[in-house]
Amino acid sequence: MAKSREELETRIAVLERKVEREKKARVMSEQHLEHHSRAVYEANQSLQASLAMAKKKQAELEFLRQTSGDVSSDISLQELISNTVELTGQFFSVECGLFIVTKDGEALDSQEDNIWRAPNQWVTDTVFFEQAVKFLPLHQQECLSMWLVSAIDDESSQVMSGFKWIVFVNFALLGDKIAWLAFFSRAEFIDEEALSVLGTAREHLLSGINRRVTDVNIRKRTVELQDTVNRLEQAKRQLIQSEKMASLGQLAAGVAHEINNPVGFIRSNLEMLEEYLQDYQVLHESMQRHIDSAGQLDAQHYKELCDNIDLVYIQQDAKDLLESNLEGLERVKEIVENLRTFSHSGDGKLERINLGVCIEGALKIAWNALKYEHIVENHIPSDLPEVLGNIGQLQQVFVNLFVNAAYAMDAGGTLTLKAQVIPNALLVEVRDTGCGMDRKTLDKLFTPFFTTKPVGVGTGLGLSVSYAILESHNVLTQVSSTVGKGTLFSLSFPLLDG
Structure with a gap:
C-alpha cells in the first residue's frame, strides 16, 4: 500500500512536471503566435498602404496619360x-x-x-x-x-x-x-503630391496650347501668304494682259491694214456682183418683153440677148468673185481668231497645244511688221508633238520675239523659224539677221522696263513678261547674239510623258 502511494506521488510529480512543460510550451506558442500575428498585421498594413499608394500612383499615371493623350x-x-x-x-x-x-x-x-x-x-x-x-x-x-x-x-x-x-x-x-x-x-x-502631379499636367497642357496656338498662327500666316501669292498672281496676269494690249496697240495699224485689204477687195467684188445682178435683171426684162410681143422666145433670139450682156463672161467672173470673197472672209476670220486668242486673258490654265499652230497664229498677227522688207523662213513641221501650254500667252511670247526681230532688222533681213525634238524636249529656234546685242545688253535683256527702243516706242516689259510666261511653262530659255550678225532665241519646251 505504501509502495502504491509512492508510485502515485511519483506519477503525480511526473504529471505536474508534464503539465508545467505544457504550460511553458503553450506560453511560448502563444508568444510566438502573438509575434507572428503582429508581423502578419504589420505586413497587412504595409500591403494595404502599398496598395493604396499603388492605386494612387496608378490614378496619377492614368490622369497624366489621359491629359497627355488629349495634348497629342x-x-x-x-x-x-x-x-x-x-x-x-x-x-x-x-x-x-x-x-x-x-x-x-x-x-x-x-x-x-x-x-x-x-x-x-x-x-x-x-x-x-x-x-x-x-x-x-x-x-x-x-x-x-x-x-x-x-x-x-x-x-x-x-x-x-x-x-x-x-x-x-x-x-x-x-x-x-x-x-x-x-x-x-x-x-x-x-494633397501636395497631387499638386505636383497637377504641375506635370500643367506642362502637358501648356505644350498642347502652344502647339495649337502655333498651328493657328501657321494657318493664319499660310492664309496671308496665300492671299499675297494670289494678289501677286493676279498682278502678274494683269501685267501680262496689259503688255499684251500694249503690243496689240502697237500692232493695231498693221492688223487693221491686214484686215482692210481683204475687206477692200470684198467690197469691190460685191460692187461688181451688184452690176452683174443688174445685167441679169436687164436680160430678164428683155426676155419678158420679147415673149409678150412674139408669144415665144426662140433659141436664136435668146442667144442674141445673152450675147448683148456677155452672159458667159458674167457667169465665170461671178464665180471667181464669189470664190475670192470667200477666201477674203476666211482670211479676215483667221486674223480675228488669232487676235481673239492673242488678246484673251483666259484663266492661265495649261492645255495640250500644237506649237506650230501657235507660231503660225503669232506670225499672222505680226505679219504687217515683217512682210515688206523681211524674209520669213518658217521651217516649223506640221507634225510637232504636243506640249503643255497656254496658247494665248505663248502667242504673246512669239509675237514679241517676231516684232523685236523686225525692229532689229530695220534695213531688212531674214527671220528663220525652226523646231526639232531633242532628248526630253521640243526645241524651237527664232533667229534673225539683225543688229545683234553686246554682252551688256544681253545681261539686261529680261530686266523690266529695259529697252533699246526710242522713248515712246515699246514699254520695256515685252521680254521680261515673255520670260515670266516661259518660266511658268517650265521652258528653258537661252539667248545668243553677235553684234552686226543677229540674235538666236532657243526655247526648250518639256515634252509630255507618254
Whole structure:
C-alpha cells in the first residue's frame, strides 16, 4: 500500500512536471503566435498602404496619360481645355471647377456652361461664377509658373459656404487673352503630391496650347501668304494682259491694214456682183418683153440677148468673185481668231497645244511688221508633238520675239523659224539677221522696263513678261547674239510623258 502511494506521488510529480512543460510550451506558442500575428498585421498594413499608394500612383499615371493623350490628339483648343478641367476635377476629387477667358483683366461675355460640377457636368451658374471670380487675381496679366493655392475664408457668401480652398492657374491665348482654370475644394488639407502631379499636367497642357496656338498662327500666316501669292498672281496676269494690249496697240495699224485689204477687195467684188445682178435683171426684162410681143422666145433670139450682156463672161467672173470673197472672209476670220486668242486673258490654265499652230497664229498677227522688207523662213513641221501650254500667252511670247526681230532688222533681213525634238524636249529656234546685242545688253535683256527702243516706242516689259510666261511653262530659255550678225532665241519646251 505504501509502495502504491509512492508510485502515485511519483506519477503525480511526473504529471505536474508534464503539465508545467505544457504550460511553458503553450506560453511560448502563444508568444510566438502573438509575434507572428503582429508581423502578419504589420505586413497587412504595409500591403494595404502599398496598395493604396499603388492605386494612387496608378490614378496619377492614368490622369497624366489621359491629359497627355488629349495634348497629342487633334482635338480643338476648347475641347482640350474642357477635357483637362474634367480630368483634373475628377483626379483632384473636388466638387467644382471653373474655366474662364479674360482680356485686360475682364472676363469675356461668352461665359455659358463654364462651371464644372462633379461627377462630370458643365452648367451655367451666374451667381456662383460672380462670387468665384472674386478669388482670382484677374487683373494680373502675367502668366503663373505653377498652380497656386489660396484659402477661402469668405463666410458672407452662401454659395461659397463649405469650400475651403481654391487651386488655380492661368496661361496665355491668342489676341492677348488669358485663360484661367480654378478648382474649389472642401477638403481639410490639400494633397501636395497631387499638386505636383497637377504641375506635370500643367506642362502637358501648356505644350498642347502652344502647339495649337502655333498651328493657328501657321494657318493664319499660310492664309496671308496665300492671299499675297494670289494678289501677286493676279498682278502678274494683269501685267501680262496689259503688255499684251500694249503690243496689240502697237500692232493695231498693221492688223487693221491686214484686215482692210481683204475687206477692200470684198467690197469691190460685191460692187461688181451688184452690176452683174443688174445685167441679169436687164436680160430678164428683155426676155419678158420679147415673149409678150412674139408669144415665144426662140433659141436664136435668146442667144442674141445673152450675147448683148456677155452672159458667159458674167457667169465665170461671178464665180471667181464669189470664190475670192470667200477666201477674203476666211482670211479676215483667221486674223480675228488669232487676235481673239492673242488678246484673251483666259484663266492661265495649261492645255495640250500644237506649237506650230501657235507660231503660225503669232506670225499672222505680226505679219504687217515683217512682210515688206523681211524674209520669213518658217521651217516649223506640221507634225510637232504636243506640249503643255497656254496658247494665248505663248502667242504673246512669239509675237514679241517676231516684232523685236523686225525692229532689229530695220534695213531688212531674214527671220528663220525652226523646231526639232531633242532628248526630253521640243526645241524651237527664232533667229534673225539683225543688229545683234553686246554682252551688256544681253545681261539686261529680261530686266523690266529695259529697252533699246526710242522713248515712246515699246514699254520695256515685252521680254521680261515673255520670260515670266516661259518660266511658268517650265521652258528653258537661252539667248545668243553677235553684234552686226543677229540674235538666236532657243526655247526648250518639256515634252509630255507618254
